[in-house]
Amino acid sequence: MGRKILDRKTSERNLTAIAGMLVFSMGINFFIVPADLYNGGLMGISQVIRTLLVQYVHLFSGTTDIAGMINLILNIPLFFLAYMTIGKSFFTRTLICVVSQTIFLSILPIPSVPVVGDTLTAAIIGGIFGGCGIGISLQAGGSSGGMDIVGMYFTKKYKGFSVGKVSLLVNAVVYGVCAILFGVQTAVYSIIYSAVSTLMSDKTHTQNINTEVVIFTKKEPKEILDYIVKEFKRDATWWEAKGGYTESRTYMVIAVLSKYECAHLRKDLRMIDENAFVVAKDGMSINGKYEKHL
Known part of the structure; x- marks a missing residue:
């Protein structure tokens, strides 16, 4: 019975x-790609490579969007990192997420x-969809791969590191390239999308929020x-x-989860x-030995 459960x-x-990957892919294909905006992280790198291949090398033009497939290929070495250093269950669920993401990005029509005609509106709505999708996948114990894997690896290995810091560094490079190749306006709107997506992901990914719990019990x-x-x-x-x-006897139990x-x-x-x-009480600041269960 326990095994079945x-x-x-x-x-x-x-x-x-x-x-979660379906929701993320809807945000990308329905709002971000039509507005010529770019994701952050490894997916953003994949989108930049896709654009360069289509516009400058004239490959894959008029075919299904290949950004998802490029993202899958770039994730392959990171899968080995996840398996060796983070855990088998995380690796398995991340593999499921990235493969399903690739399928959704390939079959959902662009x-x-x-x-929406306004680029700013597209960036905000796409960020809401994208961030919620990533947050849902993270809450289920997986991720969209890419910088999530690298960030979680450094978070576990080095104190004071976080997934957000790694993503911020990579995003700075991606959007710098976008500003040079596609114009400052594209980069700015893409940054707005990324900020909204990150905010929604943090709100959805409740494993990232520290909570002090105090339990009062008579037992x-x-x-x-x-x-x-x-x-x-x-x-x-x-x-x-x-x-x-x-004035009866009561027991207090306190923990941080x-x-x-x-x-x-x-x-x-x-x-x-x-x-x-x-x-x-949510949002506790913690110093000392406290392992993040991401």
Whole structure:
């Protein structure tokens, strides 16, 4: 029975990751490509290569957009990095995400006339779709590959590093090239798209938000502590207190989790102590040893 539940959860996470890539691809093909804008990261590099091949080498013109296929090829060496250094499950789900992304980018039609006439509007709407799609895939445990893999590798290896810092550095190079090749206006609107996409991704990717959780319970705290340690691989601290109104004995358990983990804690805590009182505070600044479960 446990194996079936695990397989079902894995399937659900894979389908969620694929759905995220569909949303991302819709943002790219329906809004960003028709507006001649560019993504950041490895996908942006793929789009620049695509444009150079079509406009200057006159290859693949009039065919299906090949940016997704170029992105898949560039991701191949990064797949090995993900498998060797980050984890098998992350590698598998990232592979699923990148392959599904390539398929969606290839089959979703690109309108010959922009869906919206205003470039700024296209950048904002495309950023909302793109960021939400990436965030959904990240929340399911996968990613769109590219700089996400490199960023997560450096995040795990070096303290103070983050996926965002790596992406920012690569994006600066990509948009610098865009400004030189395609004009400053294209680069500026592409940066606006990237900023909106990053904002939406951060809002959707709840594993990236640190949350302080304080649980008040009348029961012995051992079961709650065991659950936090085994389920989330986190530590927790507890102490005995006294209720101010009832003056009865109360136990307080405090832990720092991601917002994603906190949502699971709230749901499962009902089975441990349905009367437990939970206080959660998002956006905590953390110093010291705290492993990011990305």
